[in-house]
């Protein structure tokens with residue numbers, strides 16, 4: 386039995402569907418945890434890699450470890466499908482608390498970016514976003530102006546400190562043989578699973594409400610197996 390009740394699934398669907406895009410992965414994690422009666426740190430304050438690792442673990446518990454993904458070949462646009470086994474996607478290394486970069490006069494300490502950091506940077510100007518992120522995450526005073534080489538080194542160090550923040554899949558096109566790296570977006574995949582499940586459920590509610598005049602709450606109180614039988618009997 387799934388640890389997420391059907392009414393809670395619909396609440397997750399409501400809450401995440403209206404969340405701004407950059408915050409959506411964190412809202413999804415918070416909403417699922419709340420729906421399952423679990424508590425945790427606010428997801429928008431977690432390093433992105435830790436947030437995504439938690440989403441992978443929830444995806445395994447709610448929908449299993451097998452996952453079908455699709456992408457388009459960048460060369461010939463062919464659709465490439467692959468089956469992922471989330472059990473095999475173990476963390477490369479536990480995230481570090483801090484990223485360290487040597488700079489003139491000492492060491493720069495940075496904390497791995499959170500969803501909140503990324504949303505704030507994306508809300509700002511399109512140019513200089515990496516520098517804006519480095520400025521937000523730096524725990525030590527930065528030289529002014531900030532040398533581009535230091536921004537680059539800090540960006541690399543942040544990536545190494547939180548490797549799960551960007552899980553990359555290597556794909557190969559079966560038609561033209563092109564191989565390329567594609568980012569694995571667990572939040573988008575899990576949101577797709579939630580959308581499918583919620584729409585299936587809402588369709589059932591619609592058919593049963595139309596046929597029998599029951600309310601949504603009354604329909605969700607009927608066990609799924611019995612509901613499906615009503616749908617069959619009614620030819621719905």
Ligand SMILES: [Zn+2]
Pocket residue numbers: 458459460461462463558559560561562563
């Ligand atoms: Zn191709």
